[in-house]
Each structure stands twice: as structure tokens, then as C-alpha cells.
Amino acid sequence: METQISIPVQTRRFLDLAEFLESKGDSRDPVLAVSDAIDYWMSNADWKPELLKVSSTLGYQWKSLFLPDGTEVRMQYKGNWYYAKVEGDKLMYEGEAITPGRLANTISGTSRNAWRDLWIKRxxxxxxxxxxDCRGEAEQT
Structure with a gap:
């Protein structure tokens, strides 16, 4: 026999699950549904990193704004989107490490304000x- 542990779940939450299963015609024991939900979450967390609460010290420090590893950066110029990404502790564009200011200037071919031209998606x-806007939030914390 396989050993088991008990995981505390709020009673209302468990009853909501039982009612949900019944309303959908699912005759599964809610305990088994919880186990299935854990399996489903783990298989999705492999390809949906936003499901994981990973604390990483890797990332790019842009003045007061920290961009964690995996952050995407983009800029639109003359109708085209250009993308860069934080890899480890570097902002990378076209295979080379770059600063945000240099990224904005390289894309436009002119002098630009990176704070107003770059968009971020952590x-x-x-x-x-x-x-x-991200800089403003970072400075308030």
C-alpha cells in the first residue's frame, strides 16, 4: 500500500470542489480530483513558468529597475517591433549584450529615451x- 499524507485545505474550498464535480456530472471522489489537479499543475508548470514562484537573483539591473532573467523587452519603430531578452544578467539583442539606452538608439538610429520607448514583459x-511606468513602480517600493 502506498503511504499518504494529509494536506490542509479550507473546508469551504473542498466542499466547493465536491459541489463543482457533482454539478458537472463527474462522479470522482474529490480527494482524487485534488490529486489529478496536482498532476495537471505540475505538467503545465514545465512550460508555463509564470505558474512557478521562483526567486532568482539573475537579472539585469537598469538603474532602479530590476529585470529578472527571462524578461522580454520590445520597441516599436516605424511600424516594426524589435525584441530583446534578459538572459542571465545581460540584456541580449541579436546575440549581443546591450544596454537599454543603446538598444533604443540602435533600433531607431537616433538618440532616444529608452524609458519612454521600451516596453517590458516580465x-x-x-x-x-x-x-x-515600471521604473515609477520600482521607485515607490
Whole structure:
């Protein structure tokens, strides 16, 4: 026989699950549904990193704004999108390490304000955010 452990779950949460299963015509024991849910979560967490709460010290420090490893950075110029990504502790663009200011200037071929031209999407972000807005949030914390 396989050993088992008990995992504390709020009673209301467990009853909600039992009611949900019944309403959907699923005759499974809610305890088995919890086990299935754990299996499902683990298989999805392999390809959806936002499901994991990983604390990493790797990332790129842009003045007061920390961009964790895996952060995407983009800029639109003349109707085209250009992308860079934080890999380890470097911001990488076209295979080379670059600063945000140099990225904006390289893409445009002119002098630009990277805070107002670059958009950021960290692993935990659901949408792209203007770098200047991220900087404002970082400075408030």
C-alpha cells in the first residue's frame, strides 16, 4: 500500500470542489480530483513558468529597475517591433549584450529615451508595460 499524507485545505474550498464535480456530472471522489489537479499543475508548470514562484537573483539591473532573467523587452519603430531578452544578467539583442539606452538608439538610429520607448514583459506580467511606468513602480517600493 502506498503511504499518504494529509494536506490542509479550507473546508469551504473542498466542499466547493465536491459541489463543482457533482454539478458537472463527474462522479470522482474529490480527494482524487485534488490529486489529478496536482498532476495537471505540475505538467503545465514545465512550460508555463509564470505558474512557478521562483526567486532568482539573475537579472539585469537598469538603474532602479530590476529585470529578472527571462524578461522580454520590445520597441516599436516605424511600424516594426524589435525584441530583446534578459538572459542571465545581460540584456541580449541579436546575440549581443546591450544596454537599454543603446538598444533604443540602435533600433531607431537616433538618440532616444529608452524609458519612454521600451516596453517590458516580465514572467509574472500578463501584459507589456512601458519601462517608465515600471521604473515609477520600482521607485515607490
Amino acid at each position: 514572467l509574472a506580467d500578463s501584459e507589456w508595460l512601458l519601462a517608465d
